[in-house]
Amino acid sequence: MSVHYxxxxxxxxxxxxxxxxxxxxALYLGAFVGLGAWVHPQATAETLLIRGLGTCAxxxxxxxxxxxxxxxxxxxLLPLLYNRRHxxxxxxxxxxxxxxxxxxxxxxxxxxxAPVSLLTxxxxxxxxxQFPFExxxxxxxxxxxxxxxxxxxxxLNQLSPQVWKRLHMxxxxxYLLLIAHxxxxxxxxxxxxxxxxxxxxxxxxxxxxxxxxxxxxxRIDRERREAETDGFVEVCDFHAIPEKRARVISLGGxxxxxxxxxxxxxxxxxxxxxxxxxxxxxxxxxxxxxxxWHGYQYLPDTGMSPPPFLEKVATYRTRLAGTxxxxxxxxxxxxxxxxxxx
Amino acid sequence: xxxxxxxHFWTWVALAVALALAFxxxxxxxxxxxxxxxxxxxxxxR
Numbered sequence: 554m555s556v557h558y559x560x561x562x563x564x565x566x567x568x569x570x571x572x573x574x575x576x577x578x579a580l581y582l583g584a585f586v587g588l589g590a591w592v593h594p595q596a597t598a599e600t601l602l603i604r605g606l607g608t609c610a611x612x613x614x615x616x617x618x619x620x621x622x623x624x625x626x627x628x629x630l631l632p633l634l635y636n637r638r639h640x641x642x643x644x645x646x647x648x649x650x651x652x653x654x655x656x657x658x659x660x661x662x663x664x665x666x667a668p669v670s671l672l673t674x675x676x677x678x679x680x681x682x683q684f685p686f687e688x689x690x691x692x693x694x695x696x697x698x699x700x701x702x703x704x705x706x707x708x709l710n711q712l713s714p715q716v717w718k719r720l721h722m723x724x725x726x727x728y729l730l731l732i733a734h735x736x737x738x739x740x741x742x743x744x745x746x747x748x749x750x751x752x753x754x755x756x757x758x759x760x761x762x763x764x765x766x767x768x769x770x771x772r773i774d775r776e777r778r779e780a781e782t783d784g785f786v787e788v789c790d791f792h793a794i795p796e797k798r799a800r801v802i803s804l805g806g807x808x809x810x811x812x813x814x815x816x817x818x819x820x821x822x823x824x825x826x827x828x829x830x831x832x833x834x835x836x837x838x839x840x841x842x843x844x845x846w847h848g849y850q851y852l853p854d855t856g857m858s859p860p861p862f863l864e865k866v867a868t869y870r871t872r873l874a875g876t877x878x879x880x881x882x883x884x885x886x887x888x889x890x891x892x893x894x895x
Numbered sequence: 896x897x898x899x900x901x902x903h904f905w906t907w908v909a910l911a912v913a914l915a916l917a918f919x920x921x922x923x924x925x926x927x928x929x930x931x932x933x934x935x936x937x938x939x940x941r
Contacts, residue, residue, distance in 0.1 A: 681924035718899065725906055729913055736921030749922055756918075760911045767904035774900065829899075
C-alpha cells in the first residue's frame with residue numbers, strides 16, 4: 554500500500570519476481586534463436602526472432618492465465634499473483650516487438666504504408682488456409698495495449714475496480730484471437746502435429762483450470778445456511794478457524810471472510826477494495842487483515858484501512874455461542890466506496 | 896461480486912467451445928502435406 558502513486562513500488566520480492574521473469578524470457582529467446590538456427594540453418598535471423606518473440610509472448614500468456622485459477626485451487630501458489638501485472642506488461646512488450654518486426658519484415662517494402670498494407674494486402678476472408686490471420690493478431694495486440702496502458706493503480710482508481718476488472722477481462726477475447734491467429738497463420742504452414750498438440754495442450758490446461766476453479770467457486774456460492782431466530786447464521790466451530798486466518802462463507806450471495814484473532818472473531822467482506830482480491834485467503838499481520846494479492850490492509854473490527862489510508866470494506870456483526878461462530882448476513886456498511894468512509 | 900464470478904465462469908465455458916471450434920476449423924481444413932501420387936486415380940482430384 555502507498556499513499557502516493559509511483560511507477561513501481563519496488564521491494565525485494567518484486568525484484569526477485571522480475572529477475573526470474575526477465576531471466577526466463579532471455580533464456581527462452583536465446584534457446585529458441587540458437588536451436589532454430591541449428592535445426593533450420595536456412596532460416597533468417599529476422600524470422601527466428603519474430604517467431605521466438607511470438608511464441609514467448611504466447612507461452613507467457615498461458616502462464617498468466619493459469620496463475621489466477623491455480624491460486625484459487627491451491628493457496629500455496631498465491632505469491633505468484635503478487636506481481637502478475639509485470640508479467641502482463643512483459644508479455645505485451647514481447648507481443649508488440651513480434652508485431653512491429655513482422656510489420657517491418659512483411660509489409661514495409663511496398664507502395665502503401667505498412668499498417669495499410671497489413672489491413673488490405675490479403676482479403677481472402679473465405680479461405681482457411683490463406684486467411685488474413687495477421688489482422689487477428691493486430692486486434693489482440695490492441696486489446697493487450699489497452700490492458701497494459703491501464704495496468705497501473707492510477708487507472709484502477711480512475712476507472713473504479715469494477716470497470717477496471719471488466720476491461721481486463723477482455724484478455725479472454727485477446728486469448729481467443731491469438732489462438733485463431735496461430736491456428737490460421739503459423740500452423741497452416743508448419744505441419745508438425747507436435748506444434749498443434751502443444752498448442753492444444755496449452756488451451757486445455759488453461760480452460761480446464763478456469764473451469765475447475767469456477768466450479769469450486771459456484772459450489773461455495775450455492776451453500777445454504779439456516780438463519781437462527783435472531784437472524785444470525787451459524788458458520789462453523791470457533792476452533793475450526795486457524796488463529797489470524799479466516800474461513801470464507803457465502804451469505805446471501807456475498808462472500809464473507811470470518812477471521813479469528815485474539816480469542817474473538819470478526820467478519821468482513823471477502824472482496825478487497827483495491828482489485829477485488831480474496832481477503833479471506835490472507836491473514837492478520839500487525840493487527841490488520843492483509844490482502845494476499847497486493848498487501849492492502851484493513852482493521853478487522855471496522856473494515857477501515859489504518860490511517861492515512863481511506864479504503865474500506867463492509868463488516869458483519871458476529872456472535873459466539875459457546876464455541877459456535879455466528880454471523881449476521883446483513884452488512885454493517887453497505888457503501889464500499891472510500892468516499893463514503895471520509 | 897457474485898454476478899462477476901458467474902460471468903467469469905460462463906465466459907470460460909463459451910471460450911472452451913470457441914477454442915474447440917477454432918481447432919476443428921484451423922486444423923481440419925489444412926491441405927495435406929503429402930505429395931499427390933499421380934498413379935492413383937482418386938488422388939488426382941485431391
